[in-house]
Amino acid sequence: MTEVLFNSLLVALLAVPAVTLVSARWKKAASLPALLLLGALLAGALAAVLALGRGHHLSVDLSWLAPFPFLLAIDRLSAYFLLLICVVGAPVVLFSTAYVERHYKGPRRHWLWALLSLFLLSMVVVVTAATAFAFLFAWELMTLFSAALVLIDGDDGDWRRNIFIYLLMMHAGAAAVVGAFLVFLPHSTGLDFASLRAAAMVLPAGARTAIFLLGFIGFGTKAGIVPLHLWLPKAHPIAPSPVSALMSGVMLKTAVYGFVRLVFDLLGPGPVWWGYLVLVAGAVSGLLGVLYAISEHDLKRLLAYHSVENIGIIYLGLGAAMVFVAQHAPAWAMLALMGALLHSLNHALFKSLLFLGAGAIADATHTLDLEELGGLFQRMRVTGTVFLVACCSIVGLPLFNGFVSEWLTFRSFVAGANLAEVAPAIVLPLMAGVLALIGGLAAACFAKVYGVAFLGRPRSLEAAHACEVPWAMQTGMAVLAAACVVIGIAPGIVLRPLGGVVEQLIPGAALPEAALTVTRMIPWVAAVVVGVVLVVRLLPRISRVTPTWACGLPGLDSRMQYTSTAFSKPLRKVFSQVYKPDRTVEILPVDQPCFPKSIAYRSVRTTSFERSLYRPALDAIVAAANRLRRLQTGNIQVYLLYMFLALIAVLVYMRFA
Amino acid sequence: MTFAIDLLQLLVIVGAAPLLSGVVGRIKARIQNRRGASIFRPYAELRKLFGKEDLVPPTASPLFRLCPVVLFAATLAAAAFIPALHASALLGNTGDFILLVYLLALARFFLILGAMDGGSSFGGMGASREALVSTLAEAPLLLGLVAVSIVAHSTSVTSIVRWAIGRHLFQLSPVHALAFVALALVAIAETGRVPVDNPTTHLELTMIHEAMVLEYSGPSLALIEWANAIKLNLMLALLIALFAPWGIASSASISALAVAAVAYVLKMAVLAISLAVLESSVAKLRMYRVPDLLGVACALSILAVAFTALRR
Numbered sequence: 022m023t024e025v026l027f028n029s030l031l032v033a034l035l036a037v038p039a040v041t042l043v044s045a046r047w048k049k050a051a052s053l054p055a056l057l058l059l060g061a062l063l064a065g066a067l068a069a070v071l072a073l074g075r076g077h078h079l080s081v082d083l084s085w086l087a088p089f090p091f092l093l094a095i096d097r098l099s100a101y102f103l104l105l106i107c108v109v110g111a112p113v114v115l116f117s118t119a120y121v122e123r124h125y126k127g128p129r130r131h132w133l134w135a136l137l138s139l140f141l142l143s144m145v146v147v148v149t150a151a152t153a154f155a156f157l158f159a160w161e162l163m164t165l166f167s168a169a170l171v172l173i174d175g176d177d178g179d180w181r182r183n184i185f186i187y188l189l190m191m192h193a194g195a196a197a198v199v200g201a202f203l204v205f206l207p208h209s210t211g212l213d214f215a216s217l218r219a220a221a222m223v224l225p226a227g228a229r230t231a232i233f234l235l236g237f238i239g240f241g242t243k244a245g246i247v248p249l250h251l252w253l254p255k256a257h258p259i260a261p262s263p264v265s266a267l268m269s270g271v272m273l274k275t276a277v278y279g280f281v282r283l284v285f286d287l288l289g290p291g292p293v294w295w296g297y298l299v300l301v302a303g304a305v306s307g308l309l310g311v312l313y314a315i316s317e318h319d320l321k322r323l324l325a326y327h328s329v330e331n332i333g334i335i336y337l338g339l340g341a342a343m344v345f346v347a348q349h350a351p352a353w354a355m356l357a358l359m360g361a362l363l364h365s366l367n368h369a370l371f372k373s374l375l376f377l378g379a380g381a382i383a384d385a386t387h388t389l390d391l392e393e394l395g396g397l398f399q400r401m402r403v404t405g406t407v408f409l410v411a412c413c414s415i416v417g418l419p420l421f422n423g424f425v426s427e428w429l430t431f432r433s434f435v436a437g438a439n440l441a442e443v444a445p446a447i448v449l450p451l452m453a454g455v456l457a458l459i460g461g462l463a464a465a466c467f468a469k470v471y472g473v474a475f476l477g478r479p480r481s482l483e484a485a486h487a488c489e490v491p492w493a494m495q496t497g498m499a500v501l502a503a504a505c506v507v508i509g510i511a512p513g514i515v516l517r518p519l520g521g522v523v524e525q526l527i528p529g530a531a532l533p534e535a536a537l538t539v540t541r542m543i544p545w546v547a548a549v550v551v552g553v554v555l556v557v558r559l560l561p562r563i564s565r566v567t568p569t570w571a572c573g574l575p576g577l578d579s580r581m582q583y584t585s586t587a588f589s590k591p592l593r594k595v596f597s598q599v600y601k602p603d604r605t606v607e608i609l610p611v612d613q614p615c616f617p618k619s620i621a622y623r624s625v626r627t628t629s630f631e632r633s634l635y636r637p638a639l640d641a642i643v644a645a646a647n648r649l650r651r652l653q654t655g656n657i658q659v660y661l662l663y664m665f666l667a668l669i670a671v672l673v674y675m676r677f678a
Numbered sequence: 679m680t681f682a683i684d685l686l687q688l689l690v691i692v693g694a695a696p697l698l699s700g701v702v703g704r705i706k707a708r709i710q711n712r713r714g715a716s717i718f719r720p721y722a723e724l725r726k727l728f729g730k731e732d733l734v735p736p737t738a739s740p741l742f743r744l745c746p747v748v749l750f751a752a753t754l755a756a757a758a759f760i761p762a763l764h765a766s767a768l769l770g771n772t773g774d775f776i777l778l779v780y781l782l783a784l785a786r787f788f789l790i791l792g793a794m795d796g797g798s799s800f801g802g803m804g805a806s807r808e809a810l811v812s813t814l815a816e817a818p819l820l821l822g823l824v825a826v827s828i829v830a831h832s833t834s835v836t837s838i839v840r841w842a843i844g845r846h847l848f849q850l851s852p853v854h855a856l857a858f859v860a861l862a863l864v865a866i867a868e869t870g871r872v873p874v875d876n877p878t879t880h881l882e883l884t885m886i887h888e889a890m891v892l893e894y895s896g897p898s899l900a901l902i903e904w905a906n907a908i909k910l911n912l913m914l915a916l917l918i919a920l921f922a923p924w925g926i927a928s929s930a931s932i933s934a935l936a937v938a939a940v941a942y943v944l945k946m947a948v949l950a951i952s953l954a955v956l957e958s959s960v961a962k963l964r965m966y967r968v969p970d971l972l973g974v975a976c977a978l979s980i981l982a983v984a985f986t987a988l989r990r
Contacts, residue, residue: 396797398739405739418784419777431776431820438828438986446987450828451980454821457779461816464787465809472794472805478737535833542772546755546781549769553751554744562897564732564743569798569893583794583802591810595969 023079026068027095030107030145031081033061037138041131054134055118058141062111065145069104073097073518080151087154090212094151097522098286101362102148102278108504109270109369110141116377116497117263119490123384124261125173133173133261140166140267147275152213153202156279160198163275164191167268171260183255190252194242201235201283204228217287229288233295236283237302243276246336247306248630250329254313257328258321258389262380265321269328270373274365277335284343285358285526293347293445300340300448304455307333311462312599315469315592318585320379320389323470324372327415330459331368335361337452338430341437342527344445351530353436355523359536360429362519367422367508371414374501378408381494382474385487391473391585393484398475400487403495405475407502412467414505417460420547422508425516428539431456436535462592469588478579510547513540679930684758684768690942691757691915695907696720698914698950705954720907727900735893737797745792746894746901752785753905757912761919763938764927765840774833775823778916779816782868785905786812789890796893800882804889811874811886811968815867818975822861825853825982826920835919842923850921851989856982858921863975865913867968870906872957874968884962914949918942 037054044050072079072095080094095103117137121130143166146159168184168191176184202217208228209220221229238249245253257265284291310329317323338361345354381404382397383389398405414421434456437449479485489495508515516539520532571577593600607621608614652663700717707714716722734742758768759778790808793801827833829851830841842850867874870887879885891902919926925941927934963971 396737396739398741399737409741413784413787416783416787417780418787419780420784424780428776428780432774432833435824435827435833443987447984450824450983450986451821453824454817454976454980454983457820458813458817460780460783461813464783464816465813468787468790468794468805468809472791472802476739476741476791476795477797477802538772538774542769542774542777545769545772546777549755549758550748550751550781550784553754554747557747557750557901558744560897562732562743564734564896566736567733569735569796571798577798579797581799582797583799583806588802588806588809591806591965592813594966595810595814 023068023071023075023095024081026064026071027079027149028081030061030065030068031142033057033064034138034142034145037061038135041135045128045131052118054131054138055114055121058114058134058138059111062107062114062141066104066107066111068095069100069107072100073104073521083155087158089154090152091155091158092151092213093146093149093155094214095149097525098278098282099149101366101519101522102274103145105274105366105369106141106144106148106271108366109373109501110267112497112500113263113266113270113373113377114497115500116266116380116494119493120261120263120380120384123491129173133170136166136170136173137264137267140170140264144271144275148278151215152211153205153217154212157195157199157202160275160279161195163272164188164195167260167264167272168256170264170268171256173264174259174261180259183252183259187252187256190242190249194239194249197235197239197242198279199239201232201239204232204235205287214282214287221288229291232288233284233291236280236288237298240276240280240283241302244273244280244332244336245276245306245329246302246332247309247329248634250306250310251630251635253329254322254325257325257376258319262321262376262383265324265379266373266376269325269376270369273328273332274369277332277339277361277365280339281358281362281526284339285346290346291343293344296340296343296345296347297448298340299336299343300452303333303336303338303340304452305333306330306336307459308455308462309599311459311466312596315462315466315589316600318391320382320391320470320474321376323391323466324375324379327375327463327466328368328372330463331364331372331415334427334430334456334459335364335368337361337456338364338426338433341430341433341449341452344437344449345433345440346527348440348442348445350440351527352533353433353439354527355520355530356429356436356533356536357433358523358526359516359519360426360433362522363429363512363515364423364426366515367414367426367505370501370504370508371411371421371423374407374411374498374505375415377494377498377501378404378411381490381498382487384490384494386481386483388481388483391470393481394474395477395480395484395579395582396475397479397484397487401475401489404490404498407495407498408475409471410502410505412471414509416464416467418464419543420506420509420550422505422512424509425512425539425543427456427460429536432535432539436533465589465592469585473583473585473588477582478577480579480582480584510543511540512543513537516540680764680766681768683764683930683935684766687760687762687764688754688758688768690762691760691911692754692908695911696724696904698911698946699907701947702950702954702957705951706958709954709958720903724900724904727895727903728897730896732896732898735797738795738893742792742795742893743898745788745795746898746905748788749785749792750901750905752781752788753908753912756781756785757908759835760912760915761836761839761923761926762915762942763935764930765843765923766836770834770836773835775827775835775838776820776833778835779820779823782909783812783816785909789902792894793890798893800889800892803882804886804892807886807965808890810965811867811972814969814972815864815975818860818972818979819864819868821976821979821983822857822864823920825857825979825986828983828986829853835916839919839923839926840928842920843926843928846924851985853982853985853989854921856978856985858917860975860979860982861917861920863971863978865917866956867972867975869910869913871910871953873960873963874971876962879962884965914946914953917949918945 143163150156314326341357417423434453
């Protein structure tokens with residue numbers, strides 16, 4: 022049954038591009054690609070649920086298709102991430118049915134559907150691949166299809182530049198991943214994961230460290246950990262909203278999957294400093310991600326920075342799990358890993374919801390600049406409600422799903438104090454403080470986003486005349502919001518299957534009792550909070566609409582409201598060391614600073630990484646390339662000399678080697 | 679039986695909260711050489727406000743009136759975590775301190791949203807400042823609780839209290855001293871007291887909480903004021919329960935509960951007097967000095983956590 026469903030998922034995803042060709046010719050079949058895609062994803066979700074429940078190992082051998090062993094297999098970890106892709110993909114596709122129709126005409130529409138389907142297919146293959154070749158092949162296709170999808174909206178200067186950075190960093194990351202698999206090879210009998218797993222047992226310590234570091238950099242680039250996050254705030258905002266939702270919600274999670282697969286499954290336990298490295302990467306990504314997000318007022322770029330933050334939270338959980346494994350405390354490692362994996366699912370749900378919400382806002386107001394929005398909740402009730410759910414979830418407020426995964430991570434950090442060694446017993450509990458600070462900053466940021474975009478007075482004519490989006494977009498978002506609330510109030514439905522997943526990754530331990538206390542306490546708290554809200558709402562209260570007192574002035578207007586920039590100013594001032602903006606103030610005329618005719622103020626923030634890390638590296642590479650150019654004289658005799666010298670060198674090497 | 683006691687405790691924290699605010703105000707007035715209002719004035723004020731109508735700005739959304747309710751509900755749920763008389767609590771047995779901290783965050787998030795929905799300058803001003811203070815207070819609050827919970831080997835608030843009842847003052851560790859100072863500073867910041875915020879100010883240059891609730895009136899304002907009083911009461915009750923729990927009944931007998939009630943009133947009185955003295959003798963900090971204060975709290979809580987590992 023599972024196999025049939027999974028195969029039909031693969032076939033249907035492959036068939037969508039062909040169907041798009043048909044629907045391009047035949048008007049009546051216009052909605053066929055979307056329906057097929059939706060059906061495929063539902064079948065995939067069902068297959069994943071079945072595989073997750075039974076833990077039964079399914080494999081599909083496609084080696085006859087490829088020059089290398091090409092095997093797909095679904096174990097519990099794969100099933101979990103397959104579920105993530107399908108569960109998030111289906112509402113996004115539903116949202117897209119209306120979104121694509123409203124925004125894209127003619128060939129671009131067909132390209133979008135075809136590429137969307139292939140992009141989903143590549144991600145499905147990434148998380149189910151059971152050989153290194155299949156994994157890398159799909160990994161590369163995933164990058165290319167996502168880049169093509171980003172280009173659907175246009176390809177002028179800005180797009181090209183950002184896509185170039187995206188592709189460059191993705192290929193550098195992919196090279197590191199390839200390198201990680203290559204280090205296995207001398208000790209491995211084959212390219213399939215089973216032989217790699219066996220080879221990992223006999224690898225020398227140096228090779229294991231090399232694999233870990235290459236995997237950390239390679240998957241870290243895709244996941245967007247600081248300072249390898251540079252592409253993320255450039256590529257996500259320019260993509261169509263459903264594509265941003267998939268890239269941020271799902272594609273980043275395939276990197277988490279790759280990292281977990283490589284480090285926990287293939288490589289096995291390592292020294293404790295691996296864990297510290299991942300912890301530090303998580304803490305830095307989390308803090309800097311959210312700090313950069315606070316200072317943004319472009320909604321999609323802000324959300325992209327929040328992806329960096331949430332990947333940081335996931336890495337905090339992974340790092341804690343690695344420290345626990347290295348310290349022989351597998352039970353707590355399971356708890357931390359559960360936190361990380363659940364946060365992957367949760368982030369996929371609420372971040373794709375936020376990006377879809379951003380799409381709905383752009384659809385209704387034609388802008389994503391927070392300073393132009395305001396008062397949207399009055400005009401877009403459904404979008405406003407689901408966006409509020411997403412905001413509460415990403416902030417990690419109780420009764421919403423983000424809290425459950427952050428609670429698991431917190432709980433594992435506190436449990437770190439039980440470790441026998443002093444260093445991890447100090448570091449892990451302190452990380453709880455880092456996570457709390459990240460949570461506090463995220464709360465401030467989303468209070469800003471929601472307060473500025475959806476509440477108060479409209480700041481532009483477009484915002485004042487916004488209309489609710491069509492029902493398909495509303496339904497797509499509502500499904501995701503419902504999932505956030507359900508996991509938030511009844512986390513047991515995900516935690517129990519997830520227990521099976523982590524048992525597979527960290528064998529030889531039982532799930533700690535603490536993991537499930539959250540399932541017991543949340544319903545009570547939910548009952549109290551919801552009960553009190555209902556009781557108080559039912560009490561009779563009279564209300565009257567009356568203009569706000571404007572301190573005796575003729576009346577308030579939207580220019581008197583706090584803007585997004587003003588809201589974040591105190592936090593930006595306190596953390597000014599992080600931002601270091603370039604500010605210029607021009608007062609004209611110059612000789613009369615007290616009686617200026619005009620004052621111009623400009624503040625440009627290039628992230629300090631761009632300035633202090635990437636720019637020097639880039640300059641060094643360009644300088645080295647210039648120096649190497651001297652070898653290229655264009656003179657054929659010199660090239661013959663090079664060949665001769667190379668031949669001599671090879672002969673000498675063969676003689677003495 | 680325990681359930682009845684737990685419900686009684688919740689009623690004490692929720693019902694006596696306005697009284698505590700009244701007492702603190704009265705003591706402050708006496709220190710400042712005024713007669714001051716009756717200690718029951720906050721109740722009269724709540725009654726008056728509940729009888730009035732809600733005035734809603736024309737641009738406000740339905741969220742404007744929902745936010746105070748969520749604020750009140752979440753604060754009430756947080757109050758159900760605190761043991762005051764008996765070493766148990768309605769939600770404190772299953773819930774832990776992480777949930778407590780995040781329930782307060784839920785309450786604050788909706789208060790900020792409500793403030794932003796007013797559509798005036800003051801709401802945004804207060805919201806932005808509150809976001810700053812609460813963001814910086816979150817880490818020391820959580821780390822202070824983490825330190826105490828590590829020493830007590832439990833994350834549930836009631837188990838920590840039970841652990842502490844069994845020990846005398848000098849069996850508590852230096853960790854407790856550090857965590858107490860950190861949490862006391864955070865409590866001042868979280869509840870908006872001097873030197874972080876002045877609950878009696880109406881000067882727009884300095885106010886934080888008052889600016890946020892400026893557009894609210896009637897029952898909504900009553901809910902906000904009540905929730906604010908509950909928050910003060912629960913923070914002080916939490917400090918008592920974690921750091922000076924002696925007197926809290928561990929059995930459900932009437933005599934033990936009576937002793938617990940007397941001890942609770944005395945300890946609350948000491949805290950109320952200290953708070954009033956502090957508020958009357960210290961000037962409010964400039965807004966951008968508040969992060970320094972919270973930085974001190976953060977450093978102390980980090981030390982507290984570090985010492986938990988070193989004292990083994």
